[in-house]
Amino acid sequence: MELQNINEALNSYIRPQTFPVAVRMVGSTSEIPEKARMPKRDLGVTMPVCQCIALARRLGWLMAMGEEDMLCPLGALTLGFVPAKDKFLDGSFEEPFWIKSQDIRAKMNQNLPRLEYDKYTHIVIAPLHRAGFEPDVIIVYGNPAQISRLIQSAVCATGEPIVSSSGGGFACGSEITVPIQTGQCQVIMVGGGDRAIAQTQDHEAAFAVPASKVEALVQGLEETHKSGMRYPTPSFLMYQAQFPPAFGELMDYLRQSD
Secondary structure: OOHHHHHHHHHHHOOOOOOOEEEEEEOOHHHOOOOOEOHHHHHOOOEOHHHHHHHHHHHOOOEEEEHHHEOOHHHHHHOOOOOOOHHHHOOOOOOOOOOOOHHHHHHHHHOOOOOOOOOOOEEEEEEHHHOOOOOOEEEEEEOHHHHHHHHHHHHHHHOOOOOOOOOOOOHHHHHHHHHHHHOOOEEEOOOOHHHHOOOOOOOOEEEEEEHHHHHHHHHHHHHHHHOOOOOOOOOOOOOOOOOOHHHHHHHHHHHOOO
16 A cells, blocks of 8 residues: 555544654665664764654654664664673663562563564664655554544454553564564553653554554544544534523523513
């Protein structure tokens, strides 16, 4: 399905406040679009993946990141840019820093979704309307009502609920790695660095759809819209309101013939 048609459908039926984002994992620098900005080379900083996504969805920038651009070790791990070594897997490092038990850290770290190490060299991130490549995943940020419309549309094609998991952080793994590995849509309750650093707002959550499910999602948007499921959510307004008695008395008085 043409990316322009996907973008138009999302803007028409969902109306996200920020650009839908296209993501592609690539295996060589030759696959990086010429106009892509790279954090270390072009901006003089390293950053987490969520911040790069924010630059794409808020500013409309075409971005690319490799291992050298990574500030967040969890982002580098989930994309397979660095190996998962023993002291990470056994929880020796205090990461996540908000988990104080090494055993629980180890459990979380071992469950971190990870793409195959060294399979990809870079991630390319672009606002959907600027993506000159076929994405592996499309990510949409929105409020709960907008995310609900995307869930309804995905379920419309299969009759099966969206099954997602959340650890309160590591949104990039749920947004990118899990959809690539499973071929399934994900609902992501973003937290941690995504809110603190990438400035995701309190009202925002995310929805990720793998390339294999995009066409069905758009068809679901169209069909559910025709059936009356809309955003903004239609309000039922065909009722008679109850006013204080004085309002009725005044109306009766005004209607009286002199």
